[in-house]
Every structure is written in C-alpha cells, then in structure tokens.
Amino acid sequence: MNKNAIATTKAPGAIGPYSQGVEIGDLIYTSGQLGLDPATGELAEGVEKQTVQSLRNVQAILEEAGSGMDKVIKTTVFLKDLGDFVKVNEIYSTFFVEPYPARSAVEVARLPKDGLVEIEVIALKKS
Numbered sequence: 109m110n111k112n113a114i115a116t117t118k119a120p121g122a123i124g125p126y127s128q129g130v131e132i133g134d135l136i137y138t139s140g141q142l143g144l145d146p147a148t149g150e151l152a153e154g155v156e157k158q159t160v161q162s163l164r165n166v167q168a169i170l171e172e173a174g175s176g177m178d179k180v181i182k183t184t185v186f187l188k189d190l191g192d193f194v195k196v197n198e199i200y201s202t203f204f205v206e207p208y209p210a211r212s213a214v215e216v217a218r219l220p221k222d223g224l225v226e227i228e229v230i231a232l233k234k235s
Contacts, residue, residue, distance in 0.1 A: 109133045118168035120144040123220075129169040136173045136231045140186065141165035142223040155192045155224040159199045162227045167203070175231050180209040182230040188223070190215035196225055 114129035115121075119141065122128055129138040143151055143158025144165070152161045167177055187196065193213060201208075209229070219226050 114138075114169055114173045116168050116172035118146060118172070119165040120146045120149065129173060131173050131233070134233050136170060136175050136179075136229075136233060138166055138169045138229050138231075140184075140226040140228040141169070142219065142221060142226050144221070144223075151221055151223055155189075156195055156199060158224050159196045159227075162225055163200070163203045166227055166229050170229070170231055173231075173233065175234050177203050177231075178205055179232040179234060180204065180229045181232060183209050183211045184228050185211065185213040186216045186219060186226040187213060188216065188219055188225070192224065 109132055112131045113127040114131055114136065116128065119128055122139070126139050129136055141162045143161035145152060145161060146165065152158045170176055170179070185196065187193065
C-alpha cells in the first residue's frame with residue numbers, strides 16, 4: 109500500500125517534519141489540529157473558539173482527501189484543562205452524527221503554541 113500525504117491551504121500548514129494528514133489504504137490519519145486560523149496563523153480566542161477552529165481544520169484536511177466528518181471512526185482530544193471538557197464536548201457534538209466516533213480525551217501539561225485544545229482523527233475514505 110502507498111502512503112500519500114494530504115495537504116491543504118484551508119488548514120494550518122505543518123510547522124515541522126510531519127504532514128497535515130496521511131492516507132493509506134482506506135484510512136486517513138490527521139495530525140493533531142490546534143485552533144489556529146489558517147489565514148493568520150493565530151490561535152482563536154478561548155477554548156470554545158479554538159475547538160471550533162480545530163474541528164474546521166480537521167474537516168478541511170478530510171475534505172481535501174475526499175472524506176468528511178461523517179467518516180471519522182476515532183478521535184483523540186488533547187485538553188490543556190480537563191475542566192473545559194463540557195464546553196469542548198458541546199461544540200464537538202455539533203460536528204459529528206450518530207453513530208459517533210470512538211474517542212479518547214486527555215489532559216496534557218502543554219500544547220504547541222500554548223493552545224487549549226488539539227484534536228486528531230482517523231477516518232475512512234468516502235466510497
């Protein structure tokens with residue numbers, strides 16, 4: 109199987125030796141997406157807006173690969189403060205439909221650029 113990089117200007121560019129996403133077989137893996145506005149490179153203000161932007165960035169990568177949020181099978185949510193879980197969960201639920209993807213959510217000591225939330229996904233290609 110070939111491994112293909114996914115890249116779009118509708119999500120922040122990679123700031124290191126990694127791809128925004130990788131496609132292999134019928135699966136798409138996104139790198140963790142912060143709440144960075146791809147046009148400005150700046151973090152959105154507050155955890156709610158960062159969550160929305162993070163998920164929009166994930167969505168843009170998936171769409172570039174010919175997939176979508178309805179094809180996500182697993183997410184990992186990294187939070188600076190697990191106390192923000194309820195706020196993040198409310199926004200998160202508006203981006204997905206049932207059956208919801210499997211998910212892990214963990215509190216971390218620090219995220220790149222001092223972000224408040226980072227989200228990565230595994231998704232199926234659209235058939």
